Amino acid sequence: MNNIGKLTTFHQLLIDENTIIIPKVQRDYAYGRQEDKVAEVLNDILEGILQAVKSKNTNILDFIYGGSYVRKNKIIGGLIPLDGQQRLTTLFLLHFYASLLRDEQGNIVSQEEVDILTKFRYETRQSATEFCLHLVKEIRKNLLKSYKPGINNIKELIEDDALYLSTYNSDPTILSMLNVLHKIESKCAEIDVNNLTPCLWKRLIDGDYIKFYTLSLEDFGLTDDLFIKMNARGKKLTQFEIFKSNMMADIDMVDKDLKDVFSKKMDTEWIDIVWDYTNKTLDNKRVSLDITQEADKKYSTLFNNIFRLEFYRRNLPSLDQKEPTIRNIFSDKGGIEDVIDIFNTLYKIHKNEGFDKLWFKYFYFSDSIVGRDDSIRLFWSRKRNSVFELAMLGDLTVPEIIYFYALYLLYKREASEKVSKKCLRIIHNLMTSNVRVVDARTDKLPSFLTEVKYIIDHEGIDVYYDKDEAITIDGKIHKLAFTQNAWNEEYKKQRYLDTMDYELLIKYENHNILQCSLSLFMDFCLDETTVEDYKVTEPLDAAKLLRLLVKFETVFSDEYSEYFERIRIAQLDSEIEYMQYDPYMQKDGGSSVRRYFLTTQWNLSNFYIRYGQRRNQESILQILDKMPVPAELKSPEKKCMEFSIRDWKYYLAKYPSESNRDYTRYGMGVWDNRDENPLDLIILNSSQHSENNLEWMMMTNILWNRLGNSQIYQLDDHGCSPILITSCGAAISFKNGVWFIESLVDIVSTITYKHPELIVKAQEERNVTIDLPKNENTMDYIDLGILLVRLIENKD
Structure with missing residues (x-):
């Protein structure tokens, strides 16, 4: 931003500046707040933008003030807007929404084009940073499969996505973004810009309709001090120091001796965990303060994830606690000792074996179709790090909390590698099933953790689950959180397969299509001649099962x-x-x-x-x-x-x-x-x-595809519509087992004269049905459809 008053677009600004960063010291995104005045401002902005794009007029959104981020008198790089955050964020969301719409040919906007939006980064909170990146990447890919304007609600689809964490609901910026996306969705429908030619995305990217002036403050240096003064957020202590102080005060109220132990461990052994995972490189862009801030951030994130684990393990939500706090985690001596135990175990893993070595002893990631036979494959689309490292980088997802807890328990108990692999494999298969059916919810975490402990205590699953009978865990009747079908599948594997056959199955559990579930194959391979009680004694024909799985892998190879x-x-x-x-x-x-x-x-x-x-x-x-x-x-x-x-x-x-x-x-x-x-x-x-939904008669759809020219032959996507032949004002469709022609001219004589073998029946208003004779063997119904179109066009 070297030119004062330079007129530019959002897309061009991303190209010119490479990165637009909304820094931590900026306030949250506010245009989605549920306030009348704010809603009126947003409505006016969107109205002006969309009307300009639709009519191809220019709309100038005033000035954007900003410059490169400066620390210690050195330019870090990227645009930091000092004023214009709300407008830039709104434009980011509008561009994202436009990327979901298909162009006039029905093609999607490529991910490569949309990736430029990742240059817009929110750093007001870690959750906002992650959400914006997921939104443009993985969540968008999922939306492209399911989102249809006017049919779905984009806000609800995003909230239902597996990558949408429950913690996002406490981030005002994310909530505001979702509200604005919903408003953009409704406003685009109202102004009718979802089906423009060129499409909305192309008009935003290639057109110069939405512009603003950039005003550079580069000479002033956009330092932390400037932002702090302008936002009135100056603090004497870092967030981590305040966090630690509060934690020590709460522990001191419960047990002063434990406070001393906790404080000493925290400042000596445990800090080594995050310190060894912190980038300690010093150069002209990275100073000592950056290193300590990174370590503090990872440390507090790790604490937060362990607090969340304890919060759900102890089922504190049942006491109407909405979110974990230091005080409710450390409400008694046991809570403090549990956190100490987890950190001590993590320290032992880190020093004795290493997080990565332990993790990849049992788990692996792959992009192949066929699975390996020596490890447990994780089907994650997230970063492919160990769960311990992820616990220092951000909030763990529900599955990640499960694996974190399972590995902690197994290591603490010094379980053998064989037992650990078996338990982790079962837990992974169960968790994958819940993820697949979109039932890995946070509210189920207390039950998930209870069942994980049961599996480790029993070194597997030793009871068949019947929802009418439930199971007893620690003397209490327990309702299963993992899916019943997956639980019983694991029970059958252990009960009805010998050790060798059981081990052979892991390769197929790791197949990218089967993703841990072999239940359909197992039920298919029951030896029914010896079944006495379907629920309890259902022996598997292991040879048949393995033969069928080999066949499956042969067909569905890499x-x-x-x-x-x-x-x-x-x-x-x-x-x-x-x-x-x-x-x-x-x-x-x-x-x-x-x-x-x-x-x-x-x-x-x-x-x-x-x-x-x-x-x-x-x-x-x-x-x-x-x-x-x-x-x-x-x-x-x-x-x-x-x-x-x-x-x-x-x-x-x-x-x-x-x-x-x-x-x-x-x-x-x-x-x-x-x-x-x-x-x-x-x-x-x-x-x-229904006739109002998107649907096509298969035969009509085949004919339309075979005809090829969508300009001459038009097929509406609703209610099994006919093909319109624009060159002669006729229509053809397949229904009731015959071709049905609607035409303004009499074509019966033409068809009967040139092809007397066809069965032609005139209907009302010059409509005609045409069928093949019963003994026809030289053409099929699609050949007939093409022939009829040529006759209608007088080309045959």
Whole structure:
């Protein structure tokens, strides 16, 4: 920012400055506060911005004051806005929202383009820093799969995301951002900018419609002192010193001797943990104060995570404690001794073995599809560090707290490597199941921790869980927090497999598609001839189980994406129907049941992992069992020949990409009357079927894709709409097992004259239905559809 009064855009400012940092000493983002005056200001700003973008006019948002951040008379780098924080943050959120919208061709904005938003950093709080980064990265990827403007609520989707931590709800900046995103969502719909050409993202990035003047204060030097004076936040003590002082005072009230022990340990042994994980490099950009501040921050973060662990382990939320505080953690001698014990154990791990060595003795990360057979694979999208290091970097997630606690207990008890691996493997499998079904909530942590301790106490799971009977832990009836299906799967593995076979399963638990769940395969491999009591004595046919898992790994190898379409159509079988459904999808009888189809690679897990509400899941394993090896999978041209042209499977097999809407959320299909019209398969974009929802008649969708030119042949996405042929004002669609043509001109004579073999029936208002003769074997219904379009256009 070298030019006073330079006119620029938000996007250009990110490019020019490389980083925009909202520093710790700035106030929280305020435009999302639930106050009438604030709401009025936000509404006016958004109204002006969006109207300008829509009409391609220029809107200038006044001045942005700022400059490079300076410490100890040295420029650290990046733009630090002294005034303009609220406007810049609002523009950041608007750009993020725009990145979720598809362009006029239906394409998403690439992550590479959107990554420039990561140059906008919030450092008012650690939680705000993490949230903004997750928002632009992982959360956006999840939103692209599910968010549909006008259908979903963006605020609710973000709050439901696995990366949205419960602690974010106490950060006023994050709450304000969510409120503003919700306002942006509604305002964009109100002003109708969601479907612009060029799209909203392109207009914000490439257009110069929203500008502001930058006023450089570089010569003044934006030092900490300047910010502190302007924000009236000067303090004599650091936050960590105040934190430590408060902690010692609370311990002193309970036990003075423990206070001395605690203080001595804290200043000698325990500090070594964070000190060894602190960057101690000194250069022209990093001074001694930076090092001590980093160590203090990591130390206080580690304390906070241990306090949270104790808070939930002791189930203090049951006493109406909303968040852990020093006083309620150290309310008695036992609480102080527990924290001392955890830190002492961490110190032993750090000095004797090392956090990374212990962690990677049991766990590993990988981007491959196929799993290893020697360790436990973690399916994290976060930083791939040990959980101990993560505990110094920010708030641990629920799964991370679980692994932290489990490793602490096992190390403290000096459990053998064999026992530790077994317990961690079981705990990991259970936790992964809860994450998968979005049930790893903070309020379940007390029960999770109780069950982790039970598993370690018993060196595994030694009881089958029945929700009507529950289990007894420490003399109390306990309701399971881990998913019942996963718990009982682990029970079966230990009870009905010998040690060698049990160890062989870890490779398949580590498969990227199966992700710790083999329950569907195990149920498929029950030896029913010897089953007496299904719940208790259900022996597994281990040889069959392992053979089927080997087959699964052969099909879904590291290279399976190269031939995924052939795998997908290989699921189509003349005798076995692989489609799955749930009991809530039944409408008016069997023919109206909505079924899940395999549409994309990312929903493979939904078919091969056991879900309590899915029916007909075993059928896909029957098909897998008889499926050819990858090299022998049939091409679409050959696979379709297994079916009649009047069988819907023929068209899914012959036209795998054209028949598929791979961005549909659920991958569902439905028939209104399958018995009478088996070809009338409707592709759903959601779990609902109605003329107002996004849905396509499969045959119409295939024809539209085969015709190719979306300018001439237009297909609306709602309610199984027909293809509009704009060149001649006609429409064609498939319904009731035949092609249906709507036209302003009489085309019956043309069709009957040129192709008398076709079955043509005139309807009202010059509408026509056309069918193939029963003995037709030279063309299929898509060939017929193309022929009819050419006849309508008078090109045949």
